[in-house]
Amino acid sequence: MAELVQLLFAGLTTGAVYALVALGFTLIFQASEVVNFAQGEFVMLGGMVTVFAMKAGLPLPLSALLAVLVAVATGVLLHRLAIEPAKGATVVTLIIVTIGASILVRGLAQILFDKQFHALPAFTGDEPLRVLGAAILPQSLWVLGGAAAIVFGLWLFMERTLLGKAVRATAANRLAAELVGIDTRLVLALAFAVSAAIGAVGGILVTPITLTSYAVGTLLALKGFAAAMLGGIGNPVGAVAGGLFLGLLEAFAAGWISSTYKDGVAFLVILLVLFLMPQGLFGRRAVERV
Amino acid sequence: MSLLEARGVSIAFGGLRALDAVGFSVDPGEVLAIIGPNGAGKTTLFNIVSGLYRPHAGEVRLAGEEVTGLPPHELAARGLARTFQNLQIFFRMSALENVMVGRHLKERRRLWAELLGLPSVLRENRESREKARELLDFVGLAERAEDPASALPYGALKRLEIARALACAPKVLMLDEPAAGCNPVETEEIDRLIVAIARKGIAVVLVEHDMKLVMRISDRVLVLEQGRALTEGTPQSVRSDPRVIEAYLGRHGLEAAHAA
Amino acid sequence: MSPGTRTKIAVLGVLLLVLLLVPILLPSAFHLRVAALVWINATAALGLALLMGQAGQVSLGHAGFMGIGAYATALGPKHLGLDPLASMALGTLAAGLLALLVGRPILRLKGHYLAVATLGLGILVHLVIVSEVPITGGPDGIQVPRLEFLGWRLVGPELWYGITGTVLLLAAWLALNLEDSATGRALRALHDSEIAASVVGVDVARHKLVVFVIAAVYAAIAGGLFALFNRFVTPDVAGFLRSIELVTMVVIGGMGSIAGAIVGAALLTVLPQALTLFHEYEHAVLGFLIILFMVFLRQGIVPGLAGLLARRRLA
Numbered sequence: 114m115a116e117l118v119q120l121l122f123a124g125l126t127t128g129a130v131y132a133l134v135a136l137g138f139t140l141i142f143q144a145s146e147v148v149n150f151a152q153g154e155f156v157m158l159g160g161m162v163t164v165f166a167m168k169a170g171l172p173l174p175l176s177a178l179l180a181v182l183v184a185v186a187t188g189v190l191l192h193r194l195a196i197e198p199a200k201g202a203t204v205v206t207l208i209i210v211t212i213g214a215s216i217l218v219r220g221l222a223q224i225l226f227d228k229q230f231h232a233l234p235a236f237t238g239d240e241p242l243r244v245l246g247a248a249i250l251p252q253s254l255w256v257l258g259g260a261a262a263i264v265f266g267l268w269l270f271m272e273r274t275l276l277g278k279a280v281r282a283t284a285a286n287r288l289a290a291e292l293v294g295i296d297t298r299l300v301l302a303l304a305f306a307v308s309a310a311i312g313a314v315g316g317i318l319v320t321p322i323t324l325t326s327y328a329v330g331t332l333l334a335l336k337g338f339a340a341a342m343l344g345g346i347g348n349p350v351g352a353v354a355g356g357l358f359l360g361l362l363e364a365f366a367a368g369w370i371s372s373t374y375k376d377g378v379a380f381l382v383i384l385l386v387l388f389l390m391p392q393g394l395f396g397r398r399a400v401e402r403v
Numbered sequence: 404m405s406l407l408e409a410r411g412v413s414i415a416f417g418g419l420r421a422l423d424a425v426g427f428s429v430d431p432g433e434v435l436a437i438i439g440p441n442g443a444g445k446t447t448l449f450n451i452v453s454g455l456y457r458p459h460a461g462e463v464r465l466a467g468e469e470v471t472g473l474p475p476h477e478l479a480a481r482g483l484a485r486t487f488q489n490l491q492i493f494f495r496m497s498a499l500e501n502v503m504v505g506r507h508l509k510e511r512r513r514l515w516a517e518l519l520g521l522p523s524v525l526r527e528n529r530e531s532r533e534k535a536r537e538l539l540d541f542v543g544l545a546e547r548a549e550d551p552a553s554a555l556p557y558g559a560l561k562r563l564e565i566a567r568a569l570a571c572a573p574k575v576l577m578l579d580e581p582a583a584g585c586n587p588v589e590t591e592e593i594d595r596l597i598v599a600i601a602r603k604g605i606a607v608v609l610v611e612h613d614m615k616l617v618m619r620i621s622d623r624v625l626v627l628e629q630g631r632a633l634t635e636g637t638p639q640s641v642r643s644d645p646r647v648i649e650a651y652l653g654r655h656g657l658e659a660a661h662a663a
Numbered sequence: 664m665s666p667g668t669r670t671k672i673a674v675l676g677v678l679l680l681v682l683l684l685v686p687i688l689l690p691s692a693f694h695l696r697v698a699a700l701v702w703i704n705a706t707a708a709l710g711l712a713l714l715m716g717q718a719g720q721v722s723l724g725h726a727g728f729m730g731i732g733a734y735a736t737a738l739g740p741k742h743l744g745l746d747p748l749a750s751m752a753l754g755t756l757a758a759g760l761l762a763l764l765v766g767r768p769i770l771r772l773k774g775h776y777l778a779v780a781t782l783g784l785g786i787l788v789h790l791v792i793v794s795e796v797p798i799t800g801g802p803d804g805i806q807v808p809r810l811e812f813l814g815w816r817l818v819g820p821e822l823w824y825g826i827t828g829t830v831l832l833l834a835a836w837l838a839l840n841l842e843d844s845a846t847g848r849a850l851r852a853l854h855d856s857e858i859a860a861s862v863v864g865v866d867v868a869r870h871k872l873v874v875f876v877i878a879a880v881y882a883a884i885a886g887g888l889f890a891l892f893n894r895f896v897t898p899d900v901a902g903f904l905r906s907i908e909l910v911t912m913v914v915i916g917g918m919g920s921i922a923g924a925i926v927g928a929a930l931l932t933v934l935p936q937a938l939t940l941f942h943e944y945e946h947a948v949l950g951f952l953i954i955l956f957m958v959f960l961r962q963g964i965v966p967g968l969a970g971l972l973a974r975r976r977l978a
Contacts, residue, residue, distance in 0.1 A: 148775055195954050202961040204774065205721055209914050210957045212907055217950025224943055335782065335903065342779040373794040380783035387780050388768040453862060479864035491859035493852045495919065504852040508864035510845035514873065517847070520671075520840035528665060528843065549666075571863050 115246030120368045121361070122244075126253040126322065128360020129260035130156070133315035134337025135344065135352035136267065137308035143284035143347050144304035147196055147207045151215035153334030154222075155309045158184040159316025160325030161222060164231040173236070181313045187218060188309025192302050215330060222327040235321040252321045259318045263311055264353055270307075271349075280304060284347075339383050345396025354395065359383075404467050405430050406606050407483070407575045409452055412461035421447045422630045424461065429575065429606045434597065436617040436638075437610045439627035440650060445610040446488060448627070449579050452608075453485045454478045466574065480508055482574035486564040488583060488610070492552050498563055499548040502535035505570025509534075538566040542596060558589035565596060576600060578609040582616055594620055618642065626650065667843030671836075674922045678835055682828045686821070695820035697936055702827035703889050705928035706834045708912040710881025712924035713838055715913050717847065718874045719854030720770060721778045724785020725909050728879040730792055730901020731758040732886030734799060737807045737896050742798065747810050751887030758883030762876045770871040782903070789901040804897030807890045823892045830888060831925070834881060838921050841877075850874055851919075882909075915956050917963025926964050 134152055141149045162183045166176035191214050199210050236255050241248035271277040282290040283300040291297050316325065323329075340359045344351025359379055366378035386394065405428035414422045422444045429435045437445050450456045452463050457472040464470065465481050473481075484505075493501050510531060516524050539545050542562040547555055555563060561581060568576055581597065582590040590613060597620050601607050611617050617624060617638065624641040626633040628650045634641060641647055685698050707729055714720050735754020739745035745753070769780045792799050799805060810817040817826070841847045849870050853860040857867050890896045899905060908931055916927025934952065938945045960967035 148778075195958065198958045199961060202957065203918070205715070205910070205914055205918070206957050206961050208778075209911050210954055212911070213950045213953030213957065215950070216953065217947050220944070220946030220948070220950055223946065331903070335786070339779055339783065342776055346775055374790065377787055377790045377794075380786050384769075384780055384783050387772055387776055391772050391776060393776070455858065475858070475861040476864050476866045479862055485862050487859065491856040493855040493859065495855055496848070496851055500848060500851075504848050504860065504865070505863045507845060507849055512845045512849075514846060517844035518837045518841055520836075520843070524840075524844055525668075527845070528667065531845070532665065567859075567863060 116368065118245045118247035119249075120364045122247065122249050122253055123368075124361035124364030125357060126256050126319070126360070127363060128357035129256050130315045130319045130333070130356075131336050131340045131359050132353040132356025133260055133263060133311050134333050135340035135356045136264065136349060137312045138337055138341040139347060139349050139352040140267075140280075140304050140308045140311070142341070143349075144280060145196065145301050146204070147211065148204070148338065148346075149191075149305075149308070150208060150211040150334050150338070151191060151218060151330075152308065152312055152337055153330030153332070154215050154218040155184045155188065155312025155330075156316035156319075156333050157222065157325065157327065157330040158187060158218070158309075159313030160233070160320035160329070161226050161231070161316075161327065162313075163317050163320065164233060164325065165226055167233070173234075177314075177317045180317055181310050184309040184313035184316075185306045188305040189302055192305040196305070197298070197301075215334065219327055219330060226327055228327060230324045230326045231320075232324050233317070233320040250322060252318075256315075256318045256322070259314060263314060267307070267311070267349070276300075276303065336379075339380065342393055343383055343386060345393030348393075348395050351393060351395035355393070358394075406466060407452070407608070408464045409448070410462055410464075412448065412451055412458045412463070414447060414451060414456060414458050420630050422451070422458070425627065425630070425632050426461070427608075427625050427632075427635070429608055431574070431606050432601050432604045433622045434601050434607045434609070434620055436621040436624045437608065437627060438612070438614070438617055438624060438641075439633070442629070443627040444630040445627055446579060449485065449577055449608075449610060453483060453577060479571055479573075482572075483577070484568035484571040484573035484575070485577035486561075486568050486579055486581060488579040490557075490560050490564060492560050492563065494551075494553045496552055497549055498539060498544060498552050498555060498559075499532065499535050501552050501563055502538050502566045502570050503531045505538075505567040506531045506534060508571060535566075535570060538569050539563075541569070541599075542566040543592065558585050558592075561585060561589070561593065562596065565593075565600075569600070573605060575606045575608065578607065578611075580610055580612065582611060582613045590616060665843070671839045671843065674839060675832070675836060677922075678832060678925065682832065686824060692820045695824045697933060699820065699823045699827040699892055700889075701929045701932045702824075702831040703885050703892065704909075704912065704932050705925040706827075706831050706888070707882045707885035708909055708916070708924040708928040709831075709834050709838050709921065710878035710885075711909050712913045712916075712918070712921060713841065713850070713881075714874050714878035715910070716917075716919035716921075716924070717842065717854065718850040718871060720871055720875065721774075721781065721910070722785075722875075722878070722906070723778050723782040723903075723910065724788070724906050725781070725878065725882050726901050726903070726905035727785035727788035728758040728762065728882035729886035729889070729905065729909075730788050730898070731761065732883030733890040733896045733900045734792055734805075734886075735883075736887040736890040737805045738798065740808045741805070747808055747891060748812070751884075751891065754887055755880055755883040758879045758886075759876050762879035763872065766872040766875040767868060770868065770875060782906075785901065785903060785906050789898055789903070792898045792901055799898075802898055804895055807894045807896060809894065810891050817891075827888055827892065830884065834884075835921060835925065842921060846870065846873065911953060915953070915960075915963060917965040917967065920963065920965045923963050923965035930964070 134156060137152045141147055159180045162180035163176045166179050195210050195214050199207060235252040237251045241250055271281055279295045280300050282295055283297045287297055340355035341352045344355030362379045362382055363375045367375040370378055408428040410426040411424045412422055413424055425448055439445055451458045454473050454475040462469055462471045465483060470478060510527050536548060539548050542565055544559055544562055582593045594616050597607055621638050624638050625635045626641060626647050633646055633650055634644050711725050714722055732754045735757060736747055736751040739750020740747050772780050793802055849865040853865060853867050853870060861867050886900060912927035912931045913924050915930060917923030938948050941948050
């Protein structure tokens, strides 16, 4: 029982971060049909900028805010300088552009920061909480709570604000959105900015547990992409579910099967799911119209 | 026994009955038109007969053999070819190559020979190119053979699809709205083309909205409405059938037609 | 002469000329080694160009097949006492069989779903190589025995330049032949419309599988050659970044262009060597250049330049 709870929390914590990356993927994909492989770099920036701002003497909240701003600026620049100019290119070309961007961001981070691993202090202490015999880090609760708050906030934004509705309209039909007067370029920039902010917050929340370095983005991007696809691309609920599912899968695979092969189990399950459900867990089955 | 025969074909999409026990048959050299208002199920019927969808009930027989639910490439091997309402062109290829792909089943496709570029493969390429050129000539696109398909105007693409389908040397040719979006001159060309194809002994099944074209070239007309066969007969008998007029124009239309 | 034959002669002619000129213009051992690396990468990229460029099927895990070829070549002599060349052949066979086995379910997927499935496949192969330390040597990599042929030791950059160059020439010849055949046309057709291809009789699933296996075999041969040439392999050969590099070679050179894959491979192999001049800015510059190329020559170098030339001629 204790082990089960332990694995459950471990899985949900990593899963929450995957969910945030997947959510970022989904947001950008919905608005622009671009699969942004630089998504993991936002998470990296969130952690790294906070670490170095704190080293420079800023308090945690201010450092975190700075990190989010840096990530948002990076996201907007990515959109303006790379995605926007490549408008109309094929899907694979756009993927390569975002991969180029992620190499660029990583390369810059390596120069501006360093190649070491860094930690952040836990927000509210390291004393584990006892839950049903399992030891839960308070920071895990920060991650889970933070992720839940972001998901809820994003939902509110999309459903309740005019700007959110503009994003949804653009996602549904870009041309139609333009015809009713929505500035779709602004919407796309916004999607990149919000995605970047979400990724950065995820990075800040999880760094006290997992550490960070200039290179953590690649694997996170892969996992986030996998989670988004697992849920069915373009579906925010699916992205969150896919992320949590992937995190749990890894935790239980590590606990019960083999910690070396936890990534393997995760990807094996993804392959099996896609073989059985080619549109992901929550994707709609598209009937090709001819 | 007809060449192509569909019997009791039914399909539903998410509880919505798109086709309810519809059937038709067509013989070599015959032109059968399927008409009906939008949403009557014409294209769905086409997609079932050509193997894109599997019907929930009913059967399709080609040359006496049951072929229901066979994948499209196997139907093609048995002599069924079709075109599409919204063009399905190979835009990365030239017009000529588009038609050459239509000869796929006539080519021997031995992978090793192809990788090694054996003379037999080159000979086959040449043969396919010649045959494809003849077909482009037949549909009036001989001068555009080397142009990329993406550079061809809409009306030409319609004819390119017909040439590609003919390259399969089909027994049955199914044309989904061959004249849709064409101007009167282009429509007339398509009209002549269909007659010439039927004269070669190919059975033609077409879905078309242009009634003038349908009435001119069809031997028989099948009218669908809301997934059911409303009536079937010669163009003359269908044209004067009150049920058909009502289906197309509504009750007022029927009264107007009577008054006229 | 048909257009297909003309392209074939042009591409092979230029390639042969380059293969002959490089040793004359750049005779140093370093340059020959870099060039041999280019020919090896180009061989892998060619296979991927058939899969992605011709048939339109993305693979983000193609380095996995390269890894299988490379590690089979390294492990066969060590654990089974096999000849390295025989091991390489077995590795190529294994990669082909794996592709055959997983190809059908994977290739039913489309677009981004196909991308994530192939990504997963590559990661699984990489993971096995990294994790089975007693067999593969793990992250530290493994030595590859020297290739001997009829008692001759195959060493020296000149010789390996010749071997890799010949393999590339052969690989390009086969790929160009395939392009100009019924199967090649079927592949390009299903790229544009699977439905239209199937109604004219193309067995879409089978053709995708065939080209997937061919691409896997090309990658495995490249991997085996790399192991023999470099005499040392690490799991990086099968890693995600390697897969991305291969895809980038194909896209930067020009999707759908056989010549483009070779140009792309040359660029992405030589560029990092040249960028070492920038020391720690190496990665940043590489990323920047990739974006630049994709934004300004989005069709890829070969088709892009061909288009420019054609327009100039018209003007």
